[in-house]
Amino acid sequence: MTSRILCRIATLSLTLLAAALVTNLQAADPPRPPNIVFIFADDLGWKDVAYQGSDFMETPNIDRLAQQGMVFTNGYASAGNCQPSRACLLSGTYTPRHHVYAVNSTERGPKELMRLTPVPNKSGLPPENVTFADALQAAGYATGMFGKWHLGGPDGAPPAEQGFDVVLEKNGQGGSITDDPKAVFTLTSAACEFMEKHRERPFFVYLAHHAIHTGLQARSETLQKFKAKPPGEQHHNPLYAACTYDLDDSIGRLLAKLDELKLADNTLVVFTSDNGGTNQSSQEPLRGNKGCYYEGGIREPFIVRWPGVVKPGSKCDAPVINIDLFPTFLAAAGAKPPPGKTLDGESLFPLLTQQGELHRKSIFWHFPGYLDRPVIRGRDAQFRTRPVSVIRQKDWKLHLYHEEWLLDGGREKLDTNNAVELYNLKDDIGERNNLAAKNPEQRDALLNDLLAWFEETDALLPTKRAPQNEKREAATDQRVKGKKKRLQAPSNRE
Ligand SMILES: [Ca+2]
CATH class of the missing domain: 3.40.720.10 (Alkaline Phosphatase, subunit A)
Structure with missing residues (x-):
């Protein structure tokens, strides 16, 4: 072996030894977390x-x-x-x-x-x-x-x-x-x-x-x-x-x-x-x-x-x-x-x-209450929101309004009771074009995932009629029954 090769082997050994030392040091002293x-x-x-x-x-x-x-x-x-x-x-x-x-x-x-x-x-x-x-x-x-x-x-x-x-x-x-x-x-x-x-x-x-x-x-x-x-x-x-x-x-x-x-x-x-x-x-x-x-x-x-x-x-x-x-x-x-x-x-x-x-797959919001004062382009003239739960999944977003869901016929009447709003945020970031009636497949898929999430999180839902309103609700029920044929599904309410 020439002296040059011996010298190289020695250098290599030293390098390996140094590397091992550094590794040991790092193991003993991990980098400080941010x-x-x-x-x-x-x-x-x-x-x-x-x-x-x-x-x-x-x-x-x-x-x-x-x-x-x-x-x-x-x-x-x-x-x-x-x-x-x-x-x-x-x-x-x-x-x-x-x-x-x-x-x-x-x-x-x-x-x-x-x-x-x-x-x-x-x-x-x-x-x-x-x-x-x-x-x-x-x-x-x-x-x-x-x-x-x-x-x-x-x-x-x-x-x-x-x-x-x-x-x-x-x-x-x-x-x-x-x-x-x-x-x-x-x-x-x-x-x-x-x-x-x-x-x-x-x-x-x-x-x-x-x-x-x-x-x-x-x-x-x-x-x-x-x-x-x-x-x-x-x-x-x-x-x-x-x-x-x-x-x-x-x-x-x-x-x-x-x-x-x-x-x-x-x-x-x-x-x-x-x-x-x-x-x-x-x-x-x-x-x-x-x-x-x-x-x-x-x-x-x-x-x-x-x-x-x-x-x-x-x-x-x-x-x-x-x-x-x-x-x-x-x-x-x-x-x-x-x-x-x-x-x-x-x-x-x-x-x-x-x-x-x-x-x-999704993210969620759950607000089972009422919040006063209307806002610019809100859902109605009285509240910033009524009881609502929301699911966002990819480009889709669905709002479930508990009043209509509970009191106006639930899933059976989804095409007409306005309980659900469905938007494709990719095309409609302003949530102006409610697709719930036009895309029942997408609507039902999101709704099912939202209902499953209620189960998973034991979500408390507003399931009782407001006592101050029971009489009025009962009267409305009668009136709605009488006028049923004239009722139409409201389009995207502003
Ligand atoms: Ca704030």
């Missing part, structure tokens, strides 16, 4: 950000986040209002599992117009309900909650009992930063302080802003900026735009802090909102607003940024919903679901890494 920063807006609608096409709002920081991460074009809140959306998000389960369906009460609106007795509402999650913060805390994360909780009350528990080490609950009334009326900068500063303090270990930030919930408030200079701006055709409310801009500005500060701490590369950032925009902001072409189960009430801006995992500027059209975040955060943390814990969502990992699809 920090998780979840920014949750309040009442920010799908169309309220510039990257979604608002013609008046300016959201440069949210837009940049969208460019740096993955945009989910079919991203959803799990309810049309604050409280149930948050209960679903935190618990990782749909409303039938925890019975938080509404803000305060499921019986909101003119009682004489309610045909069913609504299912009673719970105010929050009991402390034994394992939240995503409980699970991340158990996985070794420092956990901080800043902003709006909205899950207390007689049935709930404060954030400190739901897995958060550090809590700053703050109403949107003033703050330590001058001219911060919606407290966006105060909350952001507290979150930044928390990140800095816990930079040496994995942390979880739940930053639940009060913005842009009413009463709308903004810094005076921002308000002046939008008062001076020519109005858009769709959006033209300077205060609404200013409030949104301040929220966006605070998000910019938080992202800059991650850069400053050199943590951005190992931090998963998620941004979305708890429900659709109020009637102060049109969500067209989406139908409806906050409180509705039409797209305007539940479809949201939904962004995930995760350097090295998520391809910048990528898009995903699969329907996803905020209960998917619990299992996604667990997967990011390398943690297993807590024993015995039901999780209705699915980890978004296959979508984030563009390596596959989710296993589930």
Whole structure:
């Protein structure tokens, strides 16, 4: 053997030895799991950000986040209002599992117009309900909650009992930063302080802003900026735009802090909102607003940024919903679901890494109550919604209205009783063209899956006539019988 070959063998052995050492070191000291920063807006609608096409709002920081991460074009809140959306998000389960369906009460609106007795509402999650913060805390994360909780009350528990080490609950009334009326900068500063303090270990930030919930408030200079701006055709409310801009500005500060701490590369950032925009902001072409189960009430801006995992500027059209975040955060943390814990969502990992699809067939909503005040292009003139359950499956979406389902003949009369609305969102994102009568096969398939889901989740359904209305219902039954021949199936009611 020549000395050159011997030398090569020696080099190779050393290289193998070094490789083995590195592997051993890695086994002993696994890479640190990512920090998780979840920014949750309040009442920010799908169309309220510039990257979604608002013609008046300016959201440069949210837009940049969208460019740096993955945009989910079919991203959803799990309810049309604050409280149930948050209960679903935190618990990782749909409303039938925890019975938080509404803000305060499921019986909101003119009682004489309610045909069913609504299912009673719970105010929050009991402390034994394992939240995503409980699970991340158990996985070794420092956990901080800043902003709006909205899950207390007689049935709930404060954030400190739901897995958060550090809590700053703050109403949107003033703050330590001058001219911060919606407290966006105060909350952001507290979150930044928390990140800095816990930079040496994995942390979880739940930053639940009060913005842009009413009463709308903004810094005076921002308000002046939008008062001076020519109005858009769709959006033209300077205060609404200013409030949104301040929220966006605070998000910019938080992202800059991650850069400053050199943590951005190992931090998963998620941004979305708890429900659709109020009637102060049109969500067209989406139908409806906050409180509705039409797209305007539940479809949201939904962004995930995760350097090295998520391809910048990528898009995903699969329907996803905020209960998917619990299992996604667990997967990011390398943690297993807590024993015995039901999780209705699915980890978004296959979508984030563009390596596959989710296993589930459908996503669901269940609102067995009444919500007052009509909205732009709602179902009727009295309520944002009546008792309704919804299934989304691929491009299809079906609404089941419990009043007509229970009281007007159920499945036997589906062609005429208006209990079901069916839309193909791919062709009709505005839910204008009800296909329930035209496509009974698709309608029945979705309806069957929805009914099976009621069984699976033990969903409580509003099955009793409203007592204040029994006499009127009985009289209506008689009248309907008399006029039956003249009745026609109503077309798509607006
Ligand atoms: Ca809200």
